[in-house]
Amino acid sequence: MSAAAYHPPLDELQACAWFNTPRPLTLAGLRGEVVVIHAFQMLCPGCVSQGLPQAQRLHHQLGDRVKVLGVHTVFEHHEVMTPAALQAFLAEYRISFPVAVDQPDPARRLPRSMQAWQLQGTPSLIVLDRRGRVRLHQFGHVDDLQLGLVLGMLLAEEGEAAAEAAAPPTVPAAATCADGLCGAPR
Amino acid sequence: MSAAAYHPPLDELQACAWFNTPRPLTLAGLRGEVVVIHAFQMLCPGCVSQGLPQAQRLHHQLGDRVKVLGVHTVFEHHEVMTPAALQAFLAEYRISFPVAVDQPDPARRLPRSMQAWQLQGTPSLIVLDRRGRVRLHQFGHVDDLQLGLVLGMLLAEEGEAAAEAAAPPTVPAAATCADGLCGAPR
């Protein structure tokens, strides 16, 4: 690890409601895990078309190695993006990872975690390493290749044996040749 | 690194022609780098629609950290998938990473590297770590998230400082809110 690189910790999440989890989560409680925080709004088109599908994909594919967390950071249309509306949205879109509702701030449009984390809008992505330090902090879409790369590096840092993780996937004995694949004659 | 994991080396590439490189490459010469080998045929639909665009994306985004290598492993339609045809194909599709033509074997349909590497067809993906050992060996498409993850882990192994690599991308001071993004009021 370079001595020059500075990776600040992230202020604790301030949530007023949770979905898809039996009990509230805290960033402190997730120390030791690589955490991906996806900040979104249910009426934000870019979140619905790109950010949330990516988070769901991540949760499905890597949920045993990376902790995916949604945070509903409502900063507009507060009156209709309520926790009840979010609950219906999560059910319809079959979002299955834990989602927190960012604590509203009566004095401002932006909710509290969004303020503390200095998010510029939605979707935003924050990735924390096992020590809870911010390693990626981005407004807008991060493509899968880049996100996978960052996660792979963080997983390889202190802890997980890269060897296990990168073990060649088992190739089916008789791979079929549909979907444009060209199978070689044996 | 787990003692149990066995990662064999890959037999040297046997090439009879090269494109997009001033001189022939060898796997031995690439030792010390993470190498992604994309085996394809120019008339394989899955290669054209998925594999090659991914390899090109990889080369554009990560070409300074990962070596991308195409290998044209012709095992059917030999008479029309010639090096001259490949050259036209590479120009039309603007493929810019180095591409080798796998050495034909007069006695068999499969070319020599394809035989040695026991490829099942095209597209196939092989990822080598810095020591030249096979860490991913897959027939068919590997999605970007999975591929990024493997590459991130291999880059983090001995050598590259993960800290540098995963440094948070600079977020533009005034990110615009086009493309479905929702910008927060300041």
Added chain:
Amino acid sequence: MSAAAYHPPLDELQACAWFNTPRPLTLAGLRGEVVVIHAFQMLCPGCVSQGLPQAQRLHHQLGDRVKVLGVHTVFEHHEVMTPAALQAFLAEYRISFPVAVDQPDPARRLPRSMQAWQLQGTPSLIVLDRRGRVRLHQFGHVDDLQLGLVLGMLLAEEGEAAAEAAAPPTVPAAATCADGLCGAPR
């Protein structure tokens, strides 16, 4: 027109609110036009990903020849898919064609137009000819080619001169060759 084909008229739309129109519309008032009714719910994933983008595309490309009408047929999550929530949704997704809110029925989950039209769910598409008769009535996605075909046939029926409509689009004098096009040498 075949004597055998039976194309029933559609019961009048029962709306309790409108967006994107200075005044309420009626199907009776649209007689003489080919009308495309897109029934949707703002929290229905298939509507958001396919149906509404298609309706918007239709409105942009053919809005001067076909009347596109959205109808918000809420039959679930009534408490959160309110007109106010719909208004925020339409603004965020930049939906610009007229959208009606289907009149709720206090006695049933399904709103009144949805009942009368016997819709099976959302998204649903109904196409009316110039006489107000139902010519397409489909639950689920109708692809662009099929929808374009139906609309072309209805436009050609009594009224619009097909000649005008199908006039060859002007080809730019100097078409560029980006995006995979191959320009011929002159």
Added chain:
Amino acid sequence: MSAAAYHPPLDELQACAWFNTPRPLTLAGLRGEVVVIHAFQMLCPGCVSQGLPQAQRLHHQLGDRVKVLGVHTVFEHHEVMTPAALQAFLAEYRISFPVAVDQPDPARRLPRSMQAWQLQGTPSLIVLDRRGRVRLHQFGHVDDLQLGLVLGMLLAEEGEAAAEAAAPPTVPAAATCADGLCGAPR
């Protein structure tokens, strides 16, 4: 039909080889049918990614009402885009509609039909009405909605009863609610 619109006939196709048809076709012989001519080159990226899939979709969905014809108009890389290479290409991509090889002109790079039809490059689309007159003539991609519309109008002109064609598709009795559809309670 407006008196002002001028729709010229198209010079007869000059082909030196055919695929996917038991015998050569002529435009004259197709009089009475709406014909879609897709001019392409097998190494043209825009043809492979957009034009040919559209033509194949058209052939599958509307092949009983519209005649789809491919024309391989080679104007570059002549030495590798041979009829033998085209044959392998058509097999790999499972193109099933008739495809002609445009007659080369020893004196020029452009083949003869391409010259006569004044095509600007590939992909190009020409649509003929039942009388063999040009109703669409476009270099580059035409989207499905626009193409469907033109075809619908031409099918409705003299001949096919629009009523039949636009008959509402049968909706399955018990439509399932997968793929983001929301089924209404009965």
